[in-house]
Amino acid sequence: MSKVRVLVGTRKGAFILSSDGKRQKWDVSGPLFGGWEIYHMKGSSVDPNRIYASQSSSWFGQIIQRSDDGGKSWHQPGTPAGQPTTTPEGMPLAESNKFAYDTSSATGKPLTTHQWYDGTQHPWEFKRVWHLEPSLTDANTVYAGVEDAAIFRSADGGQNWQEMPGLRGHGTGPQWSPGAGGMGLHTILIVPGDPKRIYIAISAAGCFRTGDGGETWKPINRGLKSQYIPDPNAEVGHCVHRIALHPSRPSVLYMQKHWDVMRSDDAGDNWHEVSGNLPSDFGFPIEVNANEPETVYVVPITSDSLHYPPEGKLRVYRSKTGGNDWEPLTRGLPQENCYVNILRDAMSVDQLDSCGVYFGTTGGQVYVSPDGGDNWTSIVHDLPAVVSIEVQTLP
């Protein structure tokens, strides 16, 4: 029987939840990296035992961790190629934690500033890795979305990172500004079968697309409406919370934005609203059912000022028509006195025949629905605030 492994990043460490395909009884391991924010963990689809983790701290900065045995043991991978991976005393080196923006004239443009909250220009400063996206074709290649927004790539299993400067250097960079949570590149979608095509999303710059493996990028935000932007036709400046696609339809994108749920049928060239009958179209995560490309999930919260579910009822909303017509999913979810939030990277799906849907809350719960959202149970309910959820489906 297949198994699932749920990788949970929280404010105070990481947890790994494991079960068989029934998804009823769970083993819980953790906390790993106790006391640290684990912004994201994701496994390679090429080698499921290869998992990358972003370990972050406002005090101590960024640490990249890697496991080669499915999460049982971890190490910092960093060292320059050809050099020992540890000191003579066995201490790991720290090059894997170094994310230096490209300012060379040879491979990138010397971008030094972006827009700040007050409209002035502000220096580009690395803060943390928001999202790790392993390549679909090579276990040693992995992309990192960082704050302040940029995309980095490692081709040696996380040992060394180079910025892909074409994104910040394509021209609109100085106009990017941070959202309330910082200017993070939080979503990286690699198109299956076409690895040179990648979509990314940044709060609060918008969505961008490359068709040449990251050499050049294009903003894809036409059709997005954001009232706080003076120019209604602005190319960038939209606070995109999350984007998602189904592998069988890589040109169909779904977006949860700072207000509005949106859809594009042409790889992001044009967007239209599909919020429909949602009680609120403000939220963070959005996911697509692994087996049904037109089945989409969001978790509405009350507003941009009130980051908790409407009426104290935790409801996942599902559309089976690609948006516009949404139904509330409540069975097994608290329907009173619930004021948690689900952050943008804290929802995921597995690849089993009956698609499992998972999400983690800021209240420390991790919920699973093994039947596409009809019924929910909590796997754990007293973790630290959950920041991210990823699910591996294992043979």
Place this chain on the structure above:
Amino acid sequence: MIRIEIPYHLRTLAKIDGEVELDVAAPITQRTVLDALEARYPMLRGTIRDHTTKERRAFLRYFACNQDVSLDAPDTPLPTAIALGAEPFLVVGAIAGG
């Protein structure tokens, strides 16, 4: 020997139990002490000082002989008591934040 105390999470990262004792050649300054610490424990690079600028990370402070020396220039000599190993050089994390 120079004595250094670092915060809990960095001790965990470096697998250190208690104080660190290092041989540091004169002059004994913030820079030379931290250079020696990072040479001995490379996984601490970037956790106390920025990888590139070598500036102190904003939520950390340096103390020597009960004085906050965070704003001193990195090449300012540390007190004799530090140089003699009579007192430890402290790297302290901000308490606020949780």
